[in-house]
Amino acid sequence: MIGEIIVVGDLKLREHAPLDEYNRLGERMYEIVSGLPGFLSVKSFKAEDGEEITLFRFASEDALEAWRTHPEHVETMKRGHAEFYASGFLQICKVIREVGPFEHS
Numbered sequence: 001m002i003g004e005i006i007v008v009g010d011l012k013l014r015e016h017a018p019l020d021e022y023n024r025l026g027e028r029m030y031e032i033v034s035g036l037p038g039f040l041s042v043k044s045f046k047a048e049d050g051e052e053i054t055l056f057r058f059a060s061e062d063a064l065e066a067w068r069t070h071p072e073h074v075e076t077m078k079r080g081h082a083e084f085y086a087s088g089f090l091q092i093c094k095v096i097r098e099v100g101p102f103e104h105s
């Protein structure tokens with residue numbers, strides 16, 4: 001959709017990050033974000049070299065802002081930087097053009 005917001009995340013975990021707690025928090029964050037108006041989807045992809053990219057899709061900048069400023073998400077991201085992540089980046093992109101959907105027979 002034109003105007004849709006895509007967040008590309010490439011976050012690298014610390015070598016000895018507590019994975020059970022990380023996964024528990026991830027499940028909780030999904031519970032929250034999936035209930036917010038304007039959240040469309042989240043998908044992760046892992047390359048052969050081990051790099052993992054996560055794509056979040058939101059219907060609008062307002063929907064992303066609701067997620068970015070959600071109090072529980074804010075606290076969890078603080079923990080993420082302090083306890084789980086060694087490095088990474090987020091890119092926030094706006095869809096400016098769309099081609100398709102299309103099918104070939």
